[in-house]
Amino acid sequence: MSEEEFRESGGRNTVFIGRQKPVMSYVLTTLTCLNxxxxxxxKARGAAISLAVDVAQITIHRFAPGLRVADIKLGTEQLQSEEGGTRNVSSIEIRLTYPPEGQGEAAKA
Structure with missing residues (x-):
């Protein structure tokens, strides 16, 4: 997947995690999408992968306790380097969702 495809594959409910903003900025954006x-x-690539995991965990544990990780996709993308060659960059997609009624923690007890 090229960089353009990566950016275009996001819908209204997709948050692209980068390294430019503080983690709480991404958490707020995630909560806004969940509204x-x-x-x-x-979605994150490279060094931002750990930040994406932090965003998911903070969102779940501090702000949306009913939220669950529904799916995690890992991948490697080949990008053009500035020197003209290609380089491999890891990527992650974490899908967070609320479970259907009756399938949350209360149903397990």
């Missing part, structure tokens, strides 16, 4: 949709996808 409009029952699920949200966090």
């Amino acid at each position: 409009n949709s029952p699920d949200v996808i966090l």
Whole structure:
């Protein structure tokens, strides 16, 4: 997947995680997406992968206890380097969603 495809593959419920903003900025964006949709996808590449995991964990444990990790996709993308060659960059997609009624923690007890 090229960089253009990566950016275009996001929908309204997709948050692209980078290294430019503080983690709480991405958490707020994630919560805003969850107000409009029952699920949200966090996407990150390279060094931002650990930040995406932090965003998911902070969102779940501090702000949305009913939220669950529905799916995690890992991948490697080949990008053009500045020297003209290609380089491999790891990527992650984390899908967060609320479980259907009756399938949350209370149903397990």
